[in-house]
Amino acid sequence: MSGSNKWILARWYLRDMRRGNPITMPAVDPHFNLMLRDSLLEHERLHNCRIEGHWIHCKLEMRSGVLVPIRVRILMSILGLNGKGFYAPEVYCDECWMTRNIDWHVYNHGELCWVFNREWTYVLNRRYSSGIKLDDLADLGAQWLVRNVENLINKHNVGFCESLTEWLPEWGGYEHGIEKAEDQLIKGIQLGLIR
Numbered sequence: 001m002s003g004s005n006k007w008i009l010a011r012w013y014l015r016d017m018r019r020g021n022p023i024t025m026p027a028v029d030p031h032f033n034l035m036l037r038d039s040l041l042e043h044e045r046l047h048n049c050r051i052e053g054h055w056i057h058c059k060l061e062m063r064s065g066v067l068v069p070i071r072v073r074i075l076m077s078i079l080g081l082n083g084k085g086f087y088a089p090e091v092y093c094d095e096c097w098m099t100r101n102i103d104w105h106v107y108n109h110g111e112l113c114w115v116f117n118r119e120w121t122y123v124l125n126r127r128y129s130s131g132i133k134l135d136d137l138a139d140l141g142a143q144w145l146v147r148n149v150e151n152l153i154n155k156h157n158v159g160f161c162e163s164l165t166e167w168l169p170e171w172g173g174y175e176h177g178i179e180k181a182e183d184q185l186i187k188g189i190q191l192g193l194i195r
Contacts, residue, residue: 032086033074035138040072040089045146060150068095068153072145086128086141088120091149097160102176103167104159105152114148116174116181119194126195 040056041049047067049058054075059067073090092110100106105113120141127137155171158164167173174181188194 032134032138035135036089036141037074039135039138039142040074040145043142043146045150060146060153062150062154068093070149070153086121086124088115088117089145091145093149093153095153095156098153098156099159104156105167105173106156112149112152113174114145114152116185118182119174119185119188120144122185122189123194 037051037056040046040058041051045061046056046058047061049056051057054073056072056074058070058072060070061067071092071094073092075087075090091112091114093106093112094110098104098106098110100108100110102113107113124137124141127140128134132140155167159167174184185194
C-alpha cells in the first residue's frame, strides 16, 4: 500500500473509530479484559500484585531493580466505544517525585498518560482483525503497558534526580490536543512506525 493510501486509510479509520463504526471496529470478546488482567498478573516485572475490584495494585520492577508501586485499572464493563474496540487501562503512580503536570504526561490526579488511547485501539483492533489469538493479544497489551509505563517513570526519575523543570524534547511523546495527537498517530502509521 502506498504512503498516501495508508494516510487516507488511517484518517478514515480514526474518524470511523470515533463514531464507533462496526465496520472498522470489530466486536471484542468480552474475555479480553480478563485475559489482559491475567497477563499483567503473570508478568515477570510486576510483583506483589493484588486485585481489588477493577484495580491491580503491584510494584513495577524497573531495569535498575527498584520497585515502584503502581495501580492499574482495567474497566471490565467498558470495551471501548459502544462496546466495540479496545480501551487502554488506566495506570497511576503516586510516588512523590513524579511531576503531576500534563507536559510531563501525568494528570493532576496521578494518572499516567502512558499511551494515546487511539493508538492502543488502532493497533489492537488491527492485530485482532488479522486473526491473532486473544490470549496473545492480551500478552502484547501487557508487554506494551509495562514497557511504556517503565519508560515514563524512568523519565520522571531522571527529571527528579537532575532537577529538571521541563520535559526534554528528545523524550518525545504525543502532542497535546486530540487533533495534533491524531495527526502524529497518522504520520506514524504512514511511516510504518505504528502497526
